[in-house]
Structure formats: C-alpha cells, structure tokens
Amino acid sequence: MSEPQFIKVKYSLSEKTxxxxxxxxxxxxxxxARELAALGGDARKALDASIKRLEAHCQAKSVGMDAVYEESSVVLDIAGMFNQRILCDAAYSLCELTDRLRTAGRQDWASIGVHVNALRLIWTEDKQLGPEMKEVVDGLWALTDRMSPT
Known part of the structure; x- marks a missing residue:
C-alpha cells in the first residue's frame, strides 16, 4: 500500500487577501454609501418616473401584465438600493400580483390600481412613514393572496 500524498493547492484569492x-x-x-448618495437624486427621479408610468398604465388599461410587472420590479430594485423597506414590500406585492394575473391569463386593473396608489402614497410620505404604512402593505398582500398562484 502506498502512502497518501497531500498536495496543498494555492488559491489566488487567498494570496490576494x-x-x-x-x-x-x-x-x-x-x-x-458615498457612491449611492451621489446617485440618490437620479434614483429618486427614476423611481418617480416609474410610478408615473404605472399610473398611466392603470389609466390606459392597454398594456399587458408583463409591462406592469417590469415597471414594478424597477420600483422594487431602486427602492431596495436605498433601503426603503415599506416601498419594497408594496412593489413586491404588485410584482407578485401581476405575476399571478399573467400566469392565470387575467387582468385586474382595480387591484393593480390599489397597489399603484399605495406606491404613490408611500413614495409621497417617504420621510413621515409611520406604523400605519405597514398595515397598508399588509392590506396589499391580502389583496395579492386572494389571487391564487395557479
């Protein structure tokens, strides 16, 4: 029986660290944090523009659920970068709702409109958010949960 040989592998990452x-x-x-703060103004404009596009979609009711999903995911992404948890939760609820609607081949503009109005409210009240906003988001999720995922 031969003796085992141990070969130590050198990883470039361990050398670098x-x-x-x-x-x-x-x-x-x-x-x-400094880089994110520098992008804050542009991000706020982009977030506001996304919410405006969602509001326009709700008025026109002419786009598919994919477009609503994509726009709400933009809101989710930007809000997440700036740690706006309540806005993230509301946008995630809208993403989930539109995903369930498109999977079922349905449209429910009333439910989408409630979500978009909540996004606008949360965005407008950004600095004065209180515990009641968590209840608003809980209500959005209750609405989303009524749409079965299948």
Missing part, C-alpha cells in the same frame, strides 16, 4: 494593502470592510462600506 493575505497581501498587504487594500481596504477594510468599513472603508468599502463608506465608499459604497
């Missing part, structure tokens, strides 16, 4: 220099996690977080 062991090398001096670089930055601390704290410094990296500070830089990321």
């Amino acid at each position: 062991a090398a001096p220099g670089g930055m601390t996690a704290e410094l990296a977080n500070e830089r990321a």
Whole structure:
C-alpha cells in the first residue's frame, strides 16, 4: 500500500487577501454609501418616473401584465438600493400580483390600481412613514393572496 500524498493547492484569492494593502470592510462600506448618495437624486427621479408610468398604465388599461410587472420590479430594485423597506414590500406585492394575473391569463386593473396608489402614497410620505404604512402593505398582500398562484 502506498502512502497518501497531500498536495496543498494555492488559491489566488487567498494570496490576494493575505497581501498587504487594500481596504477594510468599513472603508468599502463608506465608499459604497458615498457612491449611492451621489446617485440618490437620479434614483429618486427614476423611481418617480416609474410610478408615473404605472399610473398611466392603470389609466390606459392597454398594456399587458408583463409591462406592469417590469415597471414594478424597477420600483422594487431602486427602492431596495436605498433601503426603503415599506416601498419594497408594496412593489413586491404588485410584482407578485401581476405575476399571478399573467400566469392565470387575467387582468385586474382595480387591484393593480390599489397597489399603484399605495406606491404613490408611500413614495409621497417617504420621510413621515409611520406604523400605519405597514398595515397598508399588509392590506396589499391580502389583496395579492386572494389571487391564487395557479
């Protein structure tokens, strides 16, 4: 019987992390926060524009559920970057609702309109959000849950 041989593999990542220099996690977080803050104005404009497009879709009622889903996912993405949890939850509820509607081959503009109005309310009241907004989002999810996923 031969003796086992142990071969130590060198990974480039471990070499890089062991090398001096670089930055601390704290410094990296500070830089990321600074970069996000610099994009804040553009992001707020983009978020407002997405909500306006959703409102226009609700008035026209001429687009498919895919378009509503895509626009609500934009709201979700931008709100998530800036840690706006309540707005994220409301947008996620709209994404889920439209996904269930398109899977079922249906449209329910009244339910979508309620979601879009809630997005506008949450967005407008951004700085003064209180615990009652969680109840609004809970109501949105109750509405979404009424649409079965199959």
